[in-house]
Each structure stands twice: as C-alpha cells, then as structure tokens.
Amino acid sequence: MKRPRKAPYRLLAAVTICLAAGAARGPASAALPSALAAAYAKDVEQPACVAKLEKAGEQQEVTLNSGQRIFLVHGICGCGAMNCTVGVYAPEGDGYRTVLLDVALKFDAEPNGTLVTTSAGDGFVSGRRTYRWNGNTYVLVSDLDVYKNAYTKPSLRIVQFAPGTSSTTVSSTQVTQHFSDYFKLDATKGQALSLTFEKRDPKVNALYLNSAYWDPRYSVWKQKSGSSEVALAQSGDTYTAKLPSSGAYLLEIDGADETFRSYTLKIAVR
Numbered sequence: 001m002k003r004p005r006k007a008p009y010r011l012l013a014a015v016t017i018c019l020a021a022g023a024a025r026g027p028a029s030a031a032l033p034s035a036l037a038a039a040y041a042k043d044v045e046q047p048a049c050v051a052k053l054e055k056a057g058e059q060q061e062v063t064l065n066s067g068q069r070i071f072l073v074h075g076i077c078g079c080g081a082m083n084c085t086v087g088v089y090a091p092e093g094d095g096y097r098t099v100l101l102d103v104a105l106k107f108d109a110e111p112n113g114t115l116v117t118t119s120a121g122d123g124f125v126s127g128r129r130t131y132r133w134n135g136n137t138y139v140l141v142s143d144l145d146v147y148k149n150a151y152t153k154p155s156l157r158i159v160q161f162a163p164g165t166s167s168t169t170v171s172s173t174q175v176t177q178h179f180s181d182y183f184k185l186d187a188t189k190g191q192a193l194s195l196t197f198e199k200r201d202p203k204v205n206a207l208y209l210n211s212a213y214w215d216p217r218y219s220v221w222k223q224k225s226g227s228s229e230v231a232l233a234q235s236g237d238t239y240t241a242k243l244p245s246s247g248a249y250l251l252e253i254d255g256a257d258e259t260f261r262s263y264t265l266k267i268a269v270r
Contacts, residue, residue: 032059039096040073044085062109064133072109082120100138101217124148124178140219147179159185159267167268175204176255183251184221187243187269194268197237201261206254207232207239
C-alpha cells in the first residue's frame with residue numbers, strides 16, 4: 001500500500017506561490033514594511049526562494065481587544081509547497097518580534113485573540129489549528145484533521161501510561177486510507193515495544209513507526225530527518241520491535257479503503 005502524506009508532517013506540495021486566502025481583520029497592504037519583510041524572510045524555511053519573489057508576502061493587521069497590534073504575513077510558498085509559512089509578528093522597538101509561525105493555506109485572526117489556520121492536504125484531509133492569545137504570544141489549543149470537510153479528530157494523540165504500568169489501550173472508529181490515526185509515545189533505547197490489536201476491522205491493515213522530534217518554531221512533532229521506519233515484526237495481530245534510540249516515536253495506523261474502520265490497540269513498552 002502506498003503510504004499517504006499527512007498534515008502533522010507538513011510535507012504537502014502543489015503550486016509555487018499562494019497569497020493570503022484567509023480573512024484576517026484589517027486591510028491588506030500592497031507592500032510589506034522593510035523591517036517586517038526582513039523578519040518574515042528570516043523565518044521562512046526556504047530563504048533561497050525569497051529572492052525569486054517580487055514581494056515577501058501579504059500583510060494583515062489585527063488590533064486585539066487588549067490594544068495589542070498583531071501583523072500576519074502570508075505568501076512564501078517555497079519551492080512548490082501549497083501551504084505557505086504564516087508569520088505572526090508584534091511591533092518591538094524599531095522592528096518586529098516573531099510571535100508564531102505556522103504552515104497553512106489560509107488564516108483567520110479575530111480581535112478576541114483567536115487565530116485559526118487551515119492547511120491543505122491530499123484532497124481528502126485538511127488541517128485546522130486554533131490558537132489563543134495569552135497576552136504575549138499565541139498558544140495552540142486545538143490541532144485537528146478534517147476529513148472531507150465533515151469529520152474531525154485530533155491530528156496527534158499522546159500515549160501515556162498510568163503510574164506503575166507499562167501498557168495502555170487506545171481505540172478509534174474513524175480510520176481510513178486517507179484519515180490515519182497518529183500517536184506519539186516516549187521510550188528508551190533497547191526497550192521492547194508491543195502493539196496488539198485486541199479488536200480490528202480487517203481493513204485496518206498498516207502500522208508505521210518512526211522516531212520523531214519536537215519543532216518548537218511550528219509547534220509540531222516531525223519525523224527525524226533521515227530516519228527510516230522502525231521494522232515491526234508481526235505475529236498474528238501483534239507487532240513488536242526493539243527500539244533503536246531514546247526519545248519520541250510517531251505511530252501511524254492506516255486503513256485500506258475510504259470507509260470508516262475501527263480497532264482497539266494495546267500498546268506496551270517494557
């Protein structure tokens with residue numbers, strides 16, 4: 001089965017440049033102030049592409065209810081990405097400080113301190129992140145995958161073990177070929193991971209495991225550069241692996257078709 005690309009990795013491709021498609025409050029300017037353009041150009045992931053553009057992006061200004069002025073910049077879709085870097089900035093002295101970075105197709109900022117970004121996916125799944133202003137920065141409060149604009153679930157679920165235990169059980173009733181489930185778990189090098197389906201629709205037929213790291217700039221867990229999928233040995237409905245390194249791992253559970261399927265999975269690390 002071909003593995004689908006997924007929103008948590010933010011590795012989505014299509015057109016070259018996208019201007020602000022969202023409806024933030026405040027007028028858009030024809031050109032960015034030089035200090036704001038410089039701050040944005042420094043933050044984008046593909047700075048080499050910036051020189052190819054006639055302008056750095058489109059600016060939207062929002063004045064929050066607290067009186068804080070916020071500037072949102074959207075427009076550098078480096079080297080073929082559909083989702084552009086959204087930079088959120090606050091004036092500071094003669095320049096701007098970076099408040100938040102995200103990768104999205106559009107955004108919507110409200111004076112009440114709510115910011116929602118929407119990222120394009122594979123035609124089936126899009127991403128929707130909601131932030132709240134805390135007086136100094138935007139804090140992520142919700143990160144959802146949206147399937148066919150109708151069904152939502154968390155982009156990532158955190159696996160936690162109760163004190164004194166080394167296993168837990170997770171379940172889902174909404175997994176398809178394009179609407180995968182993602183889990184993050186922590187483990188130590190040399191520990192044994194056991195994944196056992198206690199219940200499983202036959203069409204829930206794929207597991208992927210990769211080592212991961214936290215990207216604080218974009219508030220997202222990412223697969224480590226150059227890391228390959230951890231080999232999972234299968235025996236019936238049980239998959240096992242000896243973990244090669246200490247740290248975080250991303251587990252993906254995938255379906256074989258576009259119909260919602262269900263499962264119950266026991267996760268143990270010893």
